Amino acid sequence: MIPYANKHKMTGDDVTENAYYSQDLHGPYEMHDIGDLPLEEGGTLRGCQLAVARHGTLNAAKDNVILIPTWYSGTSKIMEQVYIGPGRALDTDKYHIIIVNQIGNGLSTSPHNTAGPSGAGHFPHVRIGDDVRAQHRLLTEKLGISSLALVVGGSMGAQQTYEWAVRYPDMVRRAAPIAGTARNTQHDFLFTQTLVDAITSDPGFNHGFYASPADVRAGLLRHAKMWAVMGWSTEFYQHGRMAQLGFSSLDDFVVNFMFGYFGVMDPNDLICMAWKWQRGDVARMAGGDLAAALGRVKAKMFVMPISHDMFFPVADCERECKLVPGAQLRVLNSIDGHLALFGADPGxxxxxxxxxxxLLAS
Known part of the structure; x- marks a missing residue:
């Protein structure tokens, strides 16, 4: 069942049913209705729902909160499985960790679970700033939290981390953008467009009004292959990492891992996230001046690119790091490239x- 489907009285004509987005696979998470959310590009998400996973205990001062926003295609579940836990740096015995699923990721309000007329192919454009404003409303108005010990996220989660640090500088004490930039580059914009085009060029996509992701199988397979090209590095393949992960051939890896991962997802949801990924830019809060925007950051920040990342290369991240007062560049070495974020590289x-x-000790 789609989360909160009955509340919105969704029908088969209004939404695309997809059992992948369920409590069974991605829970436990809570649904929070933050009310109507006017969007920066125009339009409104009515009764915007955020899927939130919370771990650890909130202290009396409400100042032990770590916020983790999600990345493209990811949900709170992978953050729970790979990044947090007792005794970890993101220690659930010490911190109250709040993982908020971004709008459009399939758990929070998304194209596939929004009733007509504004669902599916009519879902409005959402920006990174809309996500962060929604999260801010959740934390301050619903949960009574006014201070964040840390905001940390990878990829699109890094874009949201930067947005938080620039938009709400007095609330964010520390920030750790991992494998992501404050302003998306033209190169990355162009590549992300190929991900979108891979899906939308499938005749089964039908302008976003398909009956099932299975109707867009060819497009989702092309999308998965493009991720296989850019998500990992050339060294990943040269050093036999596919075999180390248990795959016997390139075809085995592409079909059973890459397509196995993306093929069950909703195409409109992926396109919603890709659109805002392409347009991530904190400079919008300073009249287009990136230096002025990043100069607003008060948080202690570690900028952490991945050495072999072909989406967000070290040089791009380093240029921005120099614009953030007191920020430090900490390069994470991994031949897995961008998808080292999955945590499969033991190093x-x-x-x-x-x-x-x-960072947390500072």
């Missing part, structure tokens, strides 16, 4: 944990 997490412990 990746110890590096990340060490930097986060240092």
């Amino acid at each position: 990746f997490m110890p590096q990340l944990e060490g930097h986060l412990r240092e």
Whole structure:
């Protein structure tokens, strides 16, 4: 069942049923109705719902909160499985960790679970700033939280981390954008467009009004292959990482891992997230002046690119790091490239944990 479907009286004509987005696979998470959310590009998400996973205990001062926004295609579940836990840097015995699923990721309000007339192919454009304003409303108005010990996220989660640090500088004490930039580059915009085009060029996409993701199988497979090209590095393939992960051939890896991962997802949801990924830019809060926007940051910040990332290369992240007062560049070494974020490289997490412990101790 789609979360909160009965509340919105969704019908088969209004939504695309998808059992992948369920409590069974991605829970436990709570649904929070934050009310109507006017969007920066125009339009409104009525009764905007945020899917939220909370771990650890909120202290009396409400100042031990770590916020984790999600990345493209990801949900709170992978953050729970890979990044947090007792005794970890993101310690659930010490901190109250709040993982908020971004709008459009399939758990929170998304194209596939929004009733007509504004669902599916009519879902409005959402920006990173809309996500962060929604999260701010949740934290301050619903949960009574006014201070964040840390905001940390990877990829699109890094875009949201930057947005938080610039938009609400007095609320964010520490920030750790991992494998992401404050302003998306033209190169990354163009590549992300190929991900979108791979889906929308499938005749089964039908302008976003398909009956099932299975109707868009060819498009989702092309999308998965493009991720196989850019998500991992050339060294990932040269060093036999596919075999180390249990795959016997390139075809085995592409079909059973990459397509196995993306093929069950809703195409409109992926396009919603890709559109805002392409347009991530904190400079919008300073009249287009990136230096002025990043100069507003008061948080202690560690900028953490991944050495072999082909989406957000180290040089792009380093240029922005120099614009943030007091920020430090901490490169995470992994030949897995951008998708080292999945945590499959055993050398990746110890590096990340060490930097986060240092940041949290500062």
